[in-house]
Amino acid sequence: MQSLFELEAPVEEVAPRLVGNILVHTKNGRTTAGRIVEVEAYGGQGEDTCSHANRGPTPRNTVMFGPVGRLYVYFTYGMHYMANVVVHPKGVAGAVLLRALEPLEGIDLMQRRRRLSDPKLLCSGPARLVQAMGFGRADNGRRFGTTRLIIEPDGWQGDIAIDTRIGVNGPDASRPWRFCAAGSPWLSRPIRSAK
C-alpha cells in the first residue's frame, strides 16, 4: 500500500475506498491474500454508539485511537477474533472492520487454517477471514505497509452496495455504514437494504 489510500479522512469515506483492494499477509514464509469485498465503518469517541471507541479509550481499544494504518484486532464472543484497519480522521478514533474477502492466494493454507474446503466459507465473515489469513491477538497494532502486511491497490472498479451494519444495536445501528462489492458472491450476508 503506497499512500495508505488517504486513510486520514472520515471513516465512512475511507471504508468504501478500501473495497476492491487486496489484503496480503505473509506469515512464516507463506502468503495468503484476498480481495476486500465487504467492510463496515466504526466511528470515534461520542460519534457512534456502535463503536468500541464511543465511550473513550480503554485497554482494548487503544489501537483505534493510535496512529493511522494499523491493524486493530480484538477478541469477542469467547472464541472469535476480528480485524479492522485503523483510520485517523482529524485526530479522532475510527476503524474499518474487514468483513469478507474473495480468496485469491494461499487458498490451501486458508483451508488448513479453517479446517474447511468450501471456498465460500473461508473468508466470508469477519472472524472467518481473520482465521483464514492467520491473524491473531499478536497482530493487534501491526503496521500496514511492510512486506508482512499490505493492502494492495488493484485497479478494481466496481459498484459499491450500501447497507446497515450487521450485528450491532443501539441508536446508530441504522447508519448505512456497511459497504460491499455489489454482486459479489463472497459477502458474509446478502445486502438487506434493497428490500
Add this chain to the structure above:
DNA sequence: CGAACGATGTTCT
C-alpha cells in the same frame, strides 16, 4: 430454506 441457540471467555459497568 430460515430461525433459534449454545459455545466460550474477555471486557467494562
Add this chain to the structure above:
DNA sequence: GAACATCGTTCGG
C-alpha cells in the same frame, strides 16, 4: 453480571 462488530449446528415448516 451483562453484553458481546460471530459461527456452526440443529430444528421446524
